[in-house]
Amino acid sequence: MDDVRVGLAGLGHRGLHWLRRLRQMEGYRVVAVCDPIAALRERGLAALDRRDGVAAYARYEDLLVDPKVDAIALCVRSLSQGAMAAQALEAGKHVNAEVPAAHTLEDCWRIVVAAERTGRVYQLAEQARYWGFVDAWRDLVAEGRLGRVTFCEGQYIGYYGTRQFFQDPETGHFYDVEELPAHPEARPTCLHVMPPIHYLPHELSPMLKVLDDRVVEVTAMSTGSPSYSHPEIGQPDIQVALMKTEKDVLLRMATGFTQPVSHARGHHWYQVMGTRGSVEWKRSGRGFPLMWTADSQMHDVAEMDWRYERTDAPQEARGSGHGDADHYVHTAFRDAVLGIKPLAFDVYRAMETAAPAILAADSIAQGTRLMRVPDFRPGVARLAGEMPR
């Protein structure tokens, strides 16, 4: 196989961004697109250099049986996105899926088992794990510079206005809360019922990479629904999960997407503390990441010039999105499908970013119950390719 022939499903904001990236990258050819909204299919085709011979499907099932498609680029926003990834693997396609991986534990298992049975590549296209500071922190932890890590925090408290919550299902156009009276055709999107804590992969994926660890227990709390900030929106404003890892690190992770926050400050924040030191992401647009170690004659924390952007980024990564990180998910997937290099962020690590988030929402639904996170790796209790008992 010279090129990975891609069928891209979900032609919204992210799908369009992916189309533009894939058409610039070597080793990819977009051969089909899919979205139930006709106007978005047309917009997707228009974003390609050459649209002749590119199939456009309204139904996902039709995309899955197209023999020209080797791999599905899954950019849908749907509570079924995990089931859709599993369906594609079961149809013999490789899958590069947008975050989050899934919204139910059953879908996580279905993805794992389908990937094991078919040997197809499944990648969760989580890109924060490629940020420059994430590798710097991982190395510090691996070298023992922070001692034994005991505490780690991450939060994604982001605000993109209210548009993503209301969409015209005919045209695909999104509307803000203020525009709703003039647009009765706008319908609530699935985000109204998606627990915001499901959107933890951009915290769990990079921090579990730093810790080289997995979550084993989780519990969580939520503010009330609907949002206090925008009562038209069903999502609660803040959900917080408390977790414990296999290596006995406590994690506190939070999400919220409905209340205004400073854009200069950025939407993500992280901290790692150990018995001999700590590292912390910057708190404001003017601030710096911070570091302190007990063994280096430091009276106060030091400001560090760690960034999202990597110092070793190739030219083609620059400007790819999210501090250049969007580039890496496409090179890693392509190289895995073409047999050049297996994925470091494999299907098991991917599910380790999804399952704690799903169980956090289940914990909230069950009055902050403590939930155990399953181990997705095969072993004596479950052979590869078998569903868990």
Ligand SMILES: NC(=O)c1ccc[n+]([C@@H]2O[C@H](COP(=O)([O-])OP(=O)(O)OC[C@H]3O[C@@H](n4cnc5c(N)ncnc54)[C@H](O)[C@@H]3O)[C@@H](O)[C@H]2O)c1
């Ligand atoms: N990695 C990141 O940084 C990042 C950023 C934003 C969004 N996302 C993720 O990307 C995905 C898409 O986000 P978006 O902002 O583009 O959403 P969007 O709502 O703009 O687009 C999603 C599209 O999926 C289509 N779709 C839904 N069900 C479908 C189906 N069964 N078959 C084919 N198409 C279907 C919808 O019609 C819609 O056009 C989401 O999963 C989101 O969580 C990731």
